Amino acid sequence: MKVFIAGIDGYLGWALAQYLAARGHKVAGNDMFYRRQWVEEVGSHSAIPVYSLPERLAAFRARFGTDILFREGDLLDYTFLKSFLADFQPDAIVHFAEMPSAPYSMIDQAHAAFTQHNNVIGSLNVLWAIKEACPQAHLIKLGTMGEYGTPNVDIPEGFFEVEFRGRKDVLPFPRQAGSFYHWSKVHDSNNTMFACRIWGLRATDIMQGVVFGTRIDEMGEDPILRSRLDFDQCFGTAVNRFCCQAVIGHPLTLYGRGGQTRGFLPLRDSMQCLTITIENPPKAGEYRVFNQFEECYTVEELAYLVQEVGSEIGLNVEIHHYDNPRTEQDKHYYNPDRNHLINLGYQPTHDVRAEVRIMLQDLLQHKARIMEKEDILVPDIRWDGSRRRSFIIDEQRVAPQS
Template sequence: MKILVLGGDGYLGWPSALHLSRCGHQIGIVDNFARRGYDQELGIASLVPLASLRTRVTAWREVSGLRLEVYEGDLTEAGFIHRVIRAFRPEAVVHFAEQRAAPYSMIDRDHAVYTQVNNVVGTLNLLYAIGELDRDIHLVKLGTMGEYGTPNIDIEEGWLEVEHKGRTERVLYPKRPGSFYHLSKVHDSHNIEFACRAWGLRATDLNQGIVYGQQTPDTALDPRLATRFDYDSLFGTVVNRFVVQAVLGLPLTVYGSGGQTRGLIDIRDTVECIRLSVENPARAGEFRVFNQMTQSMSVLDIARTVAEAYPGDVEVERLANPRVEADQHYYRVQHSRLTELGLIPHLLSETLLTSLFDIAREHAERALPQTILPQTDWRTPSATARTTPP
């Protein structure tokens, strides 16, 4: 298939592009390098060094003999994405290209506005390009488990059957997210569902849990193919952060009591979920939702698991929670649709953690310990700009 990967220079987009390429698909990558721009803006960096996209693409051709096309540009420019879809003529578009960090979206007003404009307008422009040029294109959109929040009832896969005063209805599952970033994903989901209903588009919304890990079989083939390893307080996700903290001999930073429970997924499963979704498209007019996670764990359990797997002393520290979130709550999630399509999950294991410790140790001298403690506070809105988004 011809597949366009939007955000194909990012943590997940790059390994997904490689996986799809190796599985025989023809891949185009779209990116505006905003993510590399946030590093410049904030003085943060991936622990593992990153080659430029041009070097990555050359390395992939040398290693695999396969070509990747590159389109550099911004989804918030409607003309750009329209031209790319017209030129590349994809059968599927996988859309990773958003500002994805909750703490970044909560820095101040400018970062909240930037996040929502970037994400919501980019997705709307994409919907219009698909709607006008080829409604048969299957949109595979990265959403997030955090759209649901932590409701006191089971979380279903996107839709909920409701009985009210003797009548029944199938509704989009009610959303109660925990940051302006997560809210941008909810707005996207509603816009995409409407486009499916109004224009007959076909879409899969992947409500993905927190990703951990850094290597896939493809990125491990050559150091130039490596993907990001973020560990700072804005972009680092919890498992990867705890791994780097352990290796640096710093305490693991559990926010609040650590009872907050989240869905998790290994990066190797992410790329496989993308392949499964693309190769099994939604029907015309269908807005399909998969909960893309393989297990749930509380933050405290994650910290204990990392500490137990680490061959050395690790302290677990409880910090005042900078976020507004429940840290004692019910959490039960339905997530069977991707396994029904064939996903065989990797669960968080000592083997995986040991290989992550090794990667972190290899690059430990690049670590910036001053970027680790949280600096964004959910409770104090600031209309004064601290730094400027790219």
């Protein structure tokens, strides 16, 4: 199939290009290199070195024997986007090209406005460009499990049956997002659902959990083919951040009691799920929602797992609880469905321990790079708009005995 990846230079985009090429798909994509700039803006850099795009494209050609059709350009430039899609005529469009950080969107008014403008208008442009340039193409839109928030009931995949005053209907499940970034994804979901209804587009809205991992097998041993991996408070997701902290001997920064439960999945599972989705498109006019994660864990469970695996390879990992800079529930009910992808053949990895071991070993090679940025590991972006460094509320050296 011909697959267009919006945001191909990012953490997931660069890995997906390789996963698809290894399976015979033809890949094109765009990027504006914003992620590189945002990480620099917040004072950090990727733990794994990120090579220039020409170097990446050359390494890709050498490994897969095929080229990526790449054009530098912004999704907010509608003329650029529409003509690229018209030229390439993709079967599927995977849309990653958004600002993906909750804390970044909460820094101040300018960052909140930038996030919603970039994400909502960029996604709206993708919908219009598909309608005008390739209306049969399947849009795979990256949303997040964070759109649902943490309701005190089970979470279905997008829709649920409701009975109200004696009448029944199947309606979108309520969204209760927890940051201006997460709300941008909710707005995208509404626009995507509407475009499918009025224009007959076909789309899969992926409610993805938190991804972690330093590699997929398709990357081989070439360092140029590795995806980036961030560990700062904005762009470092939980397990990625913990592993970077573990290798330099910095205490893992758990926010609050660490009882926040989320769906997580290794990078290799994310690639498997996205490929299954691409290869099994919905029918014209259909808008479907997939919850995409391997398993639910509390953040504390994952911190202990990093600690245990770290000690197996000789690392002394401490865990500290910090006052939570975010406004979120520390302990809550969480039971989301994830049947659609399983029904299409997704086989969850389940071996999170093995994945964390690979990550720690990969990241040990970049210990010096992570240490250079040690001073940015404790968060200071607060949901009330202030900047105040989090303080330790509890020191816990080892896991409590169960």
